[in-house]
Amino acid sequence: MNYDVIALACEQLDYRDKLRLAQLLIQTARKEEESVNPQDRTIKPKPAVPEAIVEEQEIDTISYVYERLLKLRPVKTKSLTNSIKAMFQFQGGISEAEVSDIVSELQHRKLVKLTSNKVEYND
Structure with a gap:
């Protein structure tokens, strides 16, 4: 399955399903990006407030x-x-x-x- 097939199938969804799909895609992409590039994922310490x-x-x-x-x-x-x-x-x-x-x-x-x-x- 490629992008064009998915894009055509998405056109048939109502707006709520499109939003749910968008959220799912973002979450999936973030998880994949974190597993592929764990070195880019750094937790920055909060600066101490004087x-x-x-x-x-x-x-x-x-x-x-x-x-x-x-x-x-x-x-x-x-x-x-x-x-x-x-x-x-x-x-x-x-x-x-x-x-x-x-x-x-x-x-x-x-x-x-x-x-x-x-x-x-x-x-």
Whole structure:
């Protein structure tokens, strides 16, 4: 079977079957290419991020969250954590531990104060 025969047979398929066939062909070609040229398949290590940049990103995150919280002004602790989660939902979400770290950092910097399940802001 050669290319021309397959191309003629593909013309009779509906668009969904053409897409499925295209996906199958790409996967098959990639597997074959990996087995034929394993030396070209190298895993590049991620460059280490310097600590200064990590600290800058954390500072940016805290200031970003605080600016948004000043606009939202959640009153209860649960509203505060839900607001922080909502800020990161389009970037893939944020874990409970990260939310509590952000809240702790906001308290440490004395930007917010949590007393008896209520949130107070230091403007």
